[in-house]
Amino acid sequence: MPCGTKRRFLERRHRQILIYIIDASGKPLMPTARTGHIKRLLNRGKARIATKVPFTVQLKYETPGITQPLYGGTDPGRTNLGEAVIDENGTVIYKSHVETRNKDIPKLMSERKQHRQASRRGERLRKKRRAAKCGTTKEFTEGRMISGCEKPVMMKDIINTESRFANRKRPENWITPTTRQLVQTHLNMVRKICQVLPVTDWTLEVNRFAFMKMDDGSIRGLDFQNGRLKGYSSSHEYIYAMQDGKCACCDNDIEHYHHLTPRSKDGSDTPENLIGLCGSCHEKVHTGNLKLESIGLRKKYAALSVLNQAIPFIIEGLVETFGEKYVHFCEGYNTQMIRKSLCIGKDHPEDAVCIALLGSGIQKVTDNTEAFEVMQFRRHNRAIINNQRERTYYLNGKAVCKNRHKRFEQKGDSLEEFSKKHPSDVKRLTVKRSTRFYNANSRMMPGVVFMYKGQRHIMSGQLTGGKYLRAVGDTKTNYPVTQCYILNGNTGLVYI
Incomplete structure (x- = not known):
């Protein structure tokens, strides 16, 4: 057996299988590795399987409910999160990697904007047709003054009602939909873990810039860097925190701190002249294969990322859940130091283990567990229309143009262009007239867990009007709905 294969075999062999326990009322208890004892409880009807992944058993008899302190940690991120829980001896009893759908939010918001604009445009056209029929049209040659506008608004055809946008005010602590979704994802994952583990303390890795709330709109850019080295032992530690430990040119870890103006040309060691790079990018810069002119803005405004805007609200949610006394914080530089001192691998779940160690003050770690993979799915879609086919014109059975007038970003000819x-x-x-296709009210959303021939799968989509299902990680097999058993619906964050 090859050396690498043997090592992986031994690693799997020594993996600790933990079973999570909840009592009769649904409160979490300490996990156990006594698989034989749990099997006997299931056979005797004294327990039942609550969830298969992670494997959780609910007891059917009363228990004292005595637990020990458990410490959780979160490695925050926009697309990838790391979660971990350790006990008072430094033993890892849970870790997971979470893949979020946060980057889909801007696209969905843009689509919603387009639908809203189309709806309002249709309403205006209906008003114009009604006004022309009733003879209530009027021309405003010099424009009409509307409340909330500094200059007259040019109008024609109809007398519009006064706009209401001047009365719309954002509530206090308003955040963008992208940031709000990111906050909810972090807190929901923590609550999901607390459903199977009695966690007492939680630690979050934060960036110092995240504590600076942008209450004053005049504070922008480099104003956030006033007193920037306060609390940092060196410029390297400051750059590491500012760039979240990531290379400015790619997403690899920082290995070198490059001087934008070389020291041979009197370049300083101040943060403005330093940039964190990985080994590969650092070599490309010195060989002339990579230029850093476009890096300035990314480095300058790194502290204003979506994640850093979300961190203060994530902290508020953790304090509400655990209490201010039991919520702890650390920085990325500290995580890097403890990871190197304990020889822990570099990955999101492993980073979360280091973060939990920093919050608990434990100096050792025992990790025999395998990380769970969690994927986030969209839970609700209230859209009635699935898609709409365009009006298409055919000549001798071949499509030659679409739509009477060219729509936005249409590549082919419209009827107007074809006629010329x-x-x-x-x-x-x-x-062939434009056709609308509607969503069924009883449709299932991706993320549904189903069983097929004894195997657990996560639904990624449906085919043939819902007669077949597709599973995550399998793009070729069609699963007949009549032979599938639905375990549970989409819970948003789903264990794969």
């Missing part, structure tokens, strides 16, 4: 190019063929065209 081929005026003699216009009367020979046949038209």
Whole structure:
């Protein structure tokens, strides 16, 4: 057996299998590795399987409910999160990697904006048609003054009602939808872990810039760096915190601190002249294969990322859950130091283990567990229309143009353009009207857990009007719905 294969085999062999326990009322108890005892309880009807992943058993009899302190840690991120829980001896009893859908939010907000604009445009056209029919149109040659506007607004055809946007005010502590979704994801994952483990303390890795709330709109950019080295032991530690430990050119870890102006040319060691790079990018810079002109803005405004805007609200949620006394914080530089001192691997779950160690003050670690993979799915979609096919014109059975007038970003010809190019063929065209396809009210959202021939799968989509299911990680197999058993619906954060 090859050396690498043997090592992986031994690692799997020595993996500790933990079973999570909840009592009869649903409160979490300490996990156990006594698989034989749990099997006997299940056979005797004294316990039942609550969830298969993570494997959780609910007891059917009363227990004292005595637990020991457990310490959780979160390695925050926008797309990838790390979660871990350790006990008072430094033994890892839970760790997971979470893949979020935060980057989908801007796209969904843009689509919603387009639908809203189309709806309002349709309403305005209906008003114009009604006004023309009733004879209530009016021209405003010099424009009309509307409350909330500094200059007259040019209008024609109809007398519009006064706009209401001047009365719309954002509530206090308002955050963008992208940031709000990120906050909810972090807190929901912590609550999900606390459903199976009686965690007492929680630690969060934060960036110092995240504590600076942008209450004053005049504070921007480099104003956040006033007194920037306060609390940092060196410029390197400051740059590491500012860049979240990531290379400015890629997402690898920082290995070198490059001087933008070389020291041979009197370049200083101040943060403005330093940038964190990985070994590969650092070599490319010195060989002339990579230029850093475009890095300035990213480095300058690194503290204003979506994650750093979300951190203060994540802290508030943790304090509400655990209490101010039991919520702890650390910085990325500290995480890096403890990871190196304990020879812990570099990954999101392993970083979360280091963060939990920093919050608990424990100086040793025992890790025999395998990290769970968690994927986030969209839980609700209230859209009635699934898609709409365009009006299409055919000539001798071949599609030659679409729509009467060219829509935004349409690549082919519209009827208007086709008639100018081929005026003699216009009367020979046949038209297929625009068709709408609607979503079924009873449809299942991706993320549903189902069983097929004794195997657990996560639904990624449906085919043939819902007759077949597709599973995450399997793009070829179609699972007949009639032969599938639905375990539970989409819970948002789903264990794969």
